[in-house]
Amino acid sequence: MLNYQSMQSKQASKIFEALSSDVRLDLFRLLVKNAPEGLVQGDIARQLAIPPTNLSFHLKAIVQSGLVDVEREGRFMRYKANIPLMLQIVGYLTEECCSGNPEACRRFRQASPVKDGILPKR
Template sequence: MVDSIESSRAVGALGALAQEHRLAVFRLLVQAGPEGLAAGEVSARLGVPPSSLSFHLAQLAQAGLVSQERRSRSIIYRADLAAMNALIGYLTENCCGGIDCGVEGVACDAASEPALGAA
């Protein structure tokens, strides 16, 4: 089961992703998987200047969406997949008011959630 997050953390994560460069950085790091990417590689692949990239990576880290590790002279950034999955779980936990909505990968449990409009 996906760990639940509180709404203030969800707002912070969504706010961090609500910017074109940060969303692109996060998606690239998700694609890179557990190996992550060096900041210079992210900058080169996305065409974002290193000074701007540093700001965007800091925002993603503050939101808990990326982690960093120093490796020799490089800093390796990785997407925090557990945080991403928790955010997705938070967004879908009450999907369709518990009615089967037919969205693959979203478990709607009609027995545990009241239908929309129910008192």
């Protein structure tokens, strides 16, 4: 079990590192909003008002993290959020919340500004 947790921590760290830039965080949220179709680089650049050269740098980092997949579409590249991995990282962060005390976890959820239905119920 320790090995499994260690590998999960390494993967989670890589993902958090990729999202540590405000530009990449905005980029990922834009792709989540446009899931499952995704967007081509030009559309991303326009919507985020980022020069294409700067965007390429950020896209490379977020693709390497696994959070975004890329597909060739003719002469364009289409970028898509990896929604299953996003949900996996949310699960990784929350799976042991208030372990052994579900009532405390419910109180935290009620105190949270997150809309009902966003987080799974336990």
